[in-house]
Amino acid sequence: MIGVGKIKQYSNVLDKPLSKGKQEVSLSAFAFLFSELVQYNQTQVDNIAELERRLEDAGYAVGARVLELLCHRDKGNRRETRLLGILSFVHSTVWKVLFGKVADSLEKGTEHEDEYMISEKELLVNRFISIPKDMGTFNCGAFVAGIVRGVLDSAGFPAVVTAHFVPMEGQQRPRTTILIKFAEEVLQREARLG
Amino acid sequence: MAAIYSLYIINKSGGLIFYKDYGSSGRMDTNDSLRVASLWHSMHAISQQLSPVSGCLGIELLEADTFDLHCFQSLTGTKFFVVSEPGTQHMDGLLKVIYELYTDYVLKNPFYEMEMPIRCELFDINLTQAIQKDRVVLLGR
Numbered sequence: 001m002i003g004v005g006k007i008k009q010y011s012n013v014l015d016k017p018l019s020k021g022k023q024e025v026s027l028s029a030f031a032f033l034f035s036e037l038v039q040y041n042q043t044q045v046d047n048i049a050e051l052e053r054r055l056e057d058a059g060y061a062v063g064a065r066v067l068e069l070l071c072h073r074d075k076g077n078r079r080e081t082r083l084l085g086i087l088s089f090v091h092s093t094v095w096k097v098l099f100g101k102v103a104d105s106l107e108k109g110t111e112h113e114d115e116y117m118i119s120e121k122e123l124l125v126n127r128f129i130s131i132p133k134d135m136g137t138f139n140c141g142a143f144v145a146g147i148v149r150g151v152l153d154s155a156g157f158p159a160v161v162t163a164h165f166v167p168m169e170g171q172q173r174p175r176t177t178i179l180i181k182f183a184e185e186v187l188q189r190e191a192r193l194g
Numbered sequence: 195m196a197a198i199y200s201l202y203i204i205n206k207s208g209g210l211i212f213y214k215d216y217g218s219s220g221r222m223d224t225n226d227s228l229r230v231a232s233l234w235h236s237m238h239a240i241s242q243q244l245s246p247v248s249g250c251l252g253i254e255l256l257e258a259d260t261f262d263l264h265c266f267q268s269l270t271g272t273k274f275f276v277v278s279e280p281g282t283q284h285m286d287g288l289l290k291v292i293y294e295l296y297t298d299y300v301l302k303n304p305f306y307e308m309e310m311p312i313r314c315e316l317f318d319i320n321l322t323q324a325i326q327k328d329r330v331v332l333l334g335r
Contacts, residue, residue, distance in 0.1 A: 031302040038304035128302035130314040135305070172319060 020073075031128050038129075038140060048138045056146035056161075063150020066094060079155070083182070083190050086155050090148055091118055098147070099124045109179075114187055118148070118178040119166075126176065139163045141176050148178055158183040197329060198288075199261060199277045201321075202227070203296070205309040206271030208235030212312040216325065234275065238265065268293060288328055295320050 041054045070093055071077060080086040091106040109115030123141045131138055141163030149161040160181045165174040199217035204210055210231035215221050222230065238252045256263040262282060265275040266289035274289050274296070299317040300306050306314060 028302070035302050035304040042304070128299055128316065130299065130303055130305070130316045132305050132313065140304075 027124075027127075034125055034140075034143070035129075037143075048135060052138060052142040055140065055142040056149065059143040059146020059148075060150040060153070063147040063152075064154045065150075066098065066147065067151045067154045070094065070097060081156075082193065083157065083186065086152065086157055087116055087180075090151055094147075094151055112181070114182045114184075116180045116182075118180070120176050120178075122173065123163075123176045137165065139165055139176065141178070145178055148180065152180070157186050159186070197279050197282045198325060199279070201274070201276050201292070201325075202231055202234070203292075203312065204231045204235055204273045204275075207309065208232045209309065211310065214321070234263075234265075235273065238267070238273065264289060266290065266293060272296075284328075288324070291324050292321065295324060 037058065038051075038055070041051055041058075045051045045054060070089075071079070074093055074097075075089075080089055087106060092102045095101065095103045103118045103120055105117075105119045107117045107119065109117060123144055125143055126140055129140050131140075145161040145163040149159060152159045152161070160183075162179050164177050164179060166177050167174040199215075200222075201212070201214045201216070202210060203212035208231070210228050213222075213224075213227045213231070241253045242250050252265070252267055254265055256265075257280065260280065262278050262280050262285070263275055264278065264285040265273060266286065267273045274292055276285055276289060276292075278285055295317060296312075299320060300312055300314050303314050303316075306312070
């Protein structure tokens with residue numbers, strides 16, 4: 001029959017090439033799934049700090065796996081050893097794969113040597129979410145902070161990562177900043193490497 | 195040429211979950227708006243029974259001397275209705291846009307409980323933008 005191709009059969013499933021995966025996922029489907037994740041965790045906790053921690057832990061698992069996948073698929077199994085290297089990897093490659101665009105900006109903190117910030121006008125996960133007034137400074141971006149922490153931790157750069165709303169003048173909605181505070185050992189290693 | 199006087203959203207049991215006033219006259223306080231909403235819910239339900247043809251889904255348009263009332267009912271029974279100036283065009287389109295905003299910014303919000311009053315900042319912001327855009331289009335004609 002014309003037009004019928006034959007898929008190459010691999011004897012060993014490990015020999016199959018790693019697929020590029022679906023490039024597009026329905027935003028609505030993800031929004032509903034994420035909304036359910038938040039609601040489920042809300043029933044399991046007593047306070048907001050606990051909820052943020054749970055979302056972060058969920059993100060951590062995603063981050064660890066994303067690092068493995070991207071190192072193999074996009075970077076040809078090369079490992080980042082420098083601080084700026086891993087930060088720009090997170091800022092561009094990871095963001096591109098997860099959210100379809102690179103992050104808005106990457107800045108170094110002015111007050112402390114070990115702080116870096118990735119800023120976004122609005123995180124994809126927060127697109128449809130309005131935080132009630134009585135929840136204070138809670139940010140569902142804690143999930144994304146967890147993803148970043150997962151990537152950094154698995155790459156050998158332990159850090160404390162948090163998500164914050166930063167009010168901007170002249171804009172109704174605040175920007176979101178992912179604050180990354182590296183552990184002491186990372187800075188020492190970086191200084192040693194020169 | 196204000197065009198839209200007010201917008202109501204009622205849940206499937208007839209309770210008012212959202213009310214917004216745009217006109218300068220005819221403003222109602224909370225109790226009155228609740229009463230009007232449940233009144234409309236009952237009339238909508240009764241009209242389905244009264245209809246001489248089968249398959250009637252309820253009142254879509256009510257025309258009076260001083261106002262028009264356009265109503266849109268979603269498949270789940272949530273009703274969106276807008277009270278506007280007589281003869282205002284394209285209210286059906288506006289109601290569909292508002293329905294889309296509802297599905298986006300209310301239903302995808304994890305902190306919103308179903309059938310409860312809507313208290314979502316993003317919904318308010320986008321609704322205001324949609325109504326403004328509508329006003330600009332109408333005034334430009």
